[in-house]
Amino acid sequence: MRELAPGWTLSRVGDLFDMQIGKKLNKEASAGPEQREYITNKDVQWNRIHFKKLNRMSFNAAERERFRLVPGDLLVTEGGEVGRTAIWEGQREECYFQMSLHRLRSRGAIEPRYMLHYMAYAARFDLFVNGVSQTSIAHLPQDKFGEQLVAHPVDLAEQRRIVDAIDGAAELERGIEESITKLVSVREGLANRVAATLLSGPMGRVVDNFDFGAGITIGPDRRPQNETRAYLRVANVQRGRLDLSDVAHVEEFPGDSARYALRVGDLLVVEGHANPHEIGRCALVSEEAAGYFHQNHLFRLRSERHLSRFSDFWLNSEPVRAYWRRVAATSSGLYTISRVALESVPFPLVSRKTQEEALAELVSLERQVSIEERELAKLRHLKQGLVDDLLTGRVEVSAVAA
Numbered sequence: 001m002r003e004l005a006p007g008w009t010l011s012r013v014g015d016l017f018d019m020q021i022g023k024k025l026n027k028e029a030s031a032g033p034e035q036r037e038y039i040t041n042k043d044v045q046w047n048r049i050h051f052k053k054l055n056r057m058s059f060n061a062a063e064r065e066r067f068r069l070v071p072g073d074l075l076v077t078e079g080g081e082v083g084r085t086a087i088w089e090g091q092r093e094e095c096y097f098q099m100s101l102h103r104l105r106s107r108g109a110i111e112p113r114y115m116l117h118y119m120a121y122a123a124r125f126d127l128f129v130n131g132v133s134q135t136s137i138a139h140l141p142q143d144k145f146g147e148q149l150v151a152h153p154v155d156l157a158e159q160r161r162i163v164d165a166i167d168g169a170a171e172l173e174r175g176i177e178e179s180i181t182k183l184v185s186v187r188e189g190l191a192n193r194v195a196a197t198l199l200s201g202p203m204g205r206v207v208d209n210f211d212f213g214a215g216i217t218i219g220p221d222r223r224p225q226n227e228t229r230a231y232l233r234v235a236n237v238q239r240g241r242l243d244l245s246d247v248a249h250v251e252e253f254p255g256d257s258a259r260y261a262l263r264v265g266d267l268l269v270v271e272g273h274a275n276p277h278e279i280g281r282c283a284l285v286s287e288e289a290a291g292y293f294h295q296n297h298l299f300r301l302r303s304e305r306h307l308s309r310f311s312d313f314w315l316n317s318e319p320v321r322a323y324w325r326r327v328a329a330t331s332s333g334l335y336t337i338s339r340v341a342l343e344s345v346p347f348p349l350v351s352r353k354t355q356e357e358a359l360a361e362l363v364s365l366e367r368q369v370s371i372e373e374r375e376l377a378k379l380r381h382l383k384q385g386l387v388d389d390l391l392t393g394r395v396e397v398s399a400v401a402a
Contacts (some may be wrong), residue, residue, distance in 0.1 A: 004394030009154050014146030016115070017104035021078065021142050022097035023067050026055055028188045032058030037092065038067075041100035042234075044075045047122060050088045059096055066105075067096040074104040076119065082140045083128060085119035087112055091396035102145060108151055113158040117166050118150055121391045146296040151392060160392045161397040169383040174378045180369060187365040194358050195317040196346040206301070207343035210267075210311075216260050216293050221251040229256070232294035237268045239281040240316050242289055250293060265308035267301040267315065268294055272336040279335045280324040282315040284308055299342055310355035311347075313362065320345055 004010065013019070023029065023038070037054040044050075059067060069075075076083060078100050088095075094181065097103055106112050122128050128148050153159050155221040215232060216222070229252040236243050262268075266285040273279050285292075294300055303311065314320065323345060328335045350358075391394035 004151060005396075007155060007158065008155055008393045009150060010149045010151055011109065012146060013104070013148045013150060015107070015152060016110045017106055018072075019142055019146055020066070020105070022099045022101045022103065023057070023059065023063060024099040029057040034058050034060060034064075036064070036094065036096055037177070038096040038098050039069070039075060039101065040098045041077050041080060044077055044084055044086045044101060046084055047116060049075070049088070049091065051091060054095070055098075064096070069095050069097060069103070070105070072106065074102075074112055074115055074119075076102040076104060076140075076145075078102055078141075078145075081082065081141045082138050083119055083123045085116055087116050102140070102142060106350040109156075110150070110160040111152065111156060111163055113163045114152060117163065117387060118152070118391055121387060122148075123131070142379050158397065165390060166383075166387055167398050169379070169386055173376065173379055173383060176300055176372055176379060180372045180376065183365060183369045183372065187362060187369065188216075190365065191313070191362060192318050195314070195319050197351065198314070198358065199319050199346070202349040204344045204349045205343060206345040206347050208302045209305060210301040212339065212343075213260075213266075213294075213302065215296035215298050215300065216250060216256070217296045220251060224249045225251050227252040229293050231260075231295060231328075232262070232289065232298065233267065233295045234270050234273065234297050237270055237281065237283045239278070239285060240312060242268075242283045242286055244288060247292070252293075256293065257291075261301065262289060262292050262294060262300065264290045264300060267308065267311055269299040269301065269315065269337075269342060271297045271299055272333055272334050276325060276328060276330075276335045277321070279328045280315070280320065280337055282312055284312045299339065307352055307355045307359070309363070310359055313359065314348060315345070 035056040036059045037056055038059075039049060040055060042050070043054065069088045071088060073088040074085055075088060075097060076085045080100075104112075104115065106115075128145070153162070158363050167239065218231075228249040230247045232242070233248060262285045262287055264287050268285065269280055269282045270278065273281075290366055301311070301315075324337060327341050330335050330336070386395075390397060
């Protein structure tokens, strides 16, 4: 471990906090008197608690004294995603917690919100991994958790200044997230209005407007060996975009390129999915994916008559999604669409000029969303560096404030 900054120290979790594991759920607790709401492991997420539907069990007078939460208590997951932490801020007048959670109550030498941020930092760098026991599910027992070391300024005021700096960055992050959410909502509302207007006009069918291409069947003979080519699978085709973060490869045979190679502007439509809301989702082939092959669980559509972006918009629109919900067949939990069903999808018979007009405002909103998303990614990167520097003492909070 690097040398601590002046004014900093290392303390055991058990010395900084009064630690308590929650009440065990059993038949008696489920059916007994004095039922009270309690927090479970799944209710505790990073820096927030889900209150949509809290469970209830019996707590007698002694247990209410022992397990009742007070503002400033930290709840830390004991199993599963070990160390996930949220702070109790009195969101309910009375609430308790289950055995799958550690409750940390500061003894006075550390600010609860400092520890909240430190837990996220510790999880990112696996600082507590030596305290985790692993059977089928990871666990952080109380005795081992209590022995873990926390680096912190001795001065509580300095801890609060660090917390204020981190919370300030988080507030900027939330502001951009809210802006993106609003823009996406406006874009969806506009898209639905545009689609409804198009649906009220002259309509044809996909089969009369696009050429179809079958995908490559993946078998043992296609295992990459000599001549390989990247190909797109269902997981790569998201709604309105390609995800190229994990692209697989196949062995290429003579003649494959002419038959399977994708072009910029081609459309890929998902043929099967376990989620009925994801069936028929569509994405445009980008320059980066040009020349890739595609799997046989994807339909390839190609047209010179229509703007590719307009076709992508329409095939992902609510009228087409509603169509798939009506006609998709299911077998063994997998929803599928047939080529015949895709051929019969309604398609607006409008000029390219009308297509451009329909897209104009949507494209403007998408551009704004993209700008905000880039700003959010940049801020998150800077925030992470700030948190790492402040929680290790590498940078004094006064330098950040300046």
